[in-house]
Amino acid sequence: MDTKYLEIIKAPVVTEKSAHLAQEEGKYVFKVDPKASKSEIKNAVEKIFKVKVEEISTITVKPKKRRVGRYAGLSNRSKKAIVKLAEGQTIDLG
Numbered sequence: 077m078d079t080k081y082l083e084i085i086k087a088p089v090v091t092e093k094s095a096h097l098a099q100e101e102g103k104y105v106f107k108v109d110p111k112a113s114k115s116e117i118k119n120a121v122e123k124i125f126k127v128k129v130e131e132i133s134t135i136t137v138k139p140k141k142r143r144v145g146r147y148a149g150l151s152n153r154s155k156k157a158i159v160k161l162a163e164g165q166t167i168d169l170g
Contacts, residue, residue, distance in 0.1 A: 081120040084112045088169045103160045104167050110155040117157045128162035
């Protein structure tokens, strides 16, 4: 497996909502590199998990204001991808 795919897919998002999506609709949520395109994300998921991807939706998460003492700044920007797999395929994130 090529390391560039592991740089695109950062981590799975494990929440109640993402668990429900995975169980009911076959959709999985991942944190991805903000510069990655949908086709790059699709190729990375297919190579890493050996599944067939049907559809991808991406969400750009804007940075939030953060404050530490008297210093104010912004959190890092990030991107999430919701990946729908072909019928009957699953990813084991456990």
